[in-house]
Amino acid sequence: MDPLLNSKFLHLIEMGPIVVLSWSTDEGWPIKYVSGNIENVLGIPSDALFQTSVKYSDFIHPEDIDRISAEVSSFISEKTNIFYQEYRLCYQNNPPIWVGDFTAVDYNDEGIALSII
Numbered sequence: 001m002d003p004l005l006n007s008k009f010l011h012l013i014e015m016g017p018i019v020v021l022s023w024s025t026d027e028g029w030p031i032k033y034v035s036g037n038i039e040n041v042l043g044i045p046s047d048a049l050f051q052t053s054v055k056y057s058d059f060i061h062p063e064d065i066d067r068i069s070a071e072v073s074s075f076i077s078e079k080t081n082i083f084y085q086e087y088r089l090c091y092q093n094n095p096p097i098w099v100g101d102f103t104a105v106d107y108n109d110e111g112i113a114l115s116i117i
Helices: 008-014 038-042 065-077
Strands: 021-024 031-034 082-089 097-107 113-116
Touching: 065 082, 065 097
Parallel strands: none
Antiparallel strands: 021 031, 021 113, 082 097, 097 113
């Protein structure tokens, strides 16, 4: 597990209104980790995120997904380490929730994105 995700700092985050997610750079962005407060903050049960067919992109509002995908692709191709986006998340029939997403990308020595947090 990423050192950030295994720290006391994460425990502090989980007590507040910030959700931490880590996902793979594979197609659709399969989720690898989610902080325990996601259901309280976003109304999305954590077990819904770890079903084998579910990817983070499944929760992004249909009107936002193309823009967000293009932006993430651009940031990753430019080897951007940290970036910010705003978009809506949807879960079942609940109203969409606007989120401010601060993202950090880990790259290997060859510049290939390994994970997104």
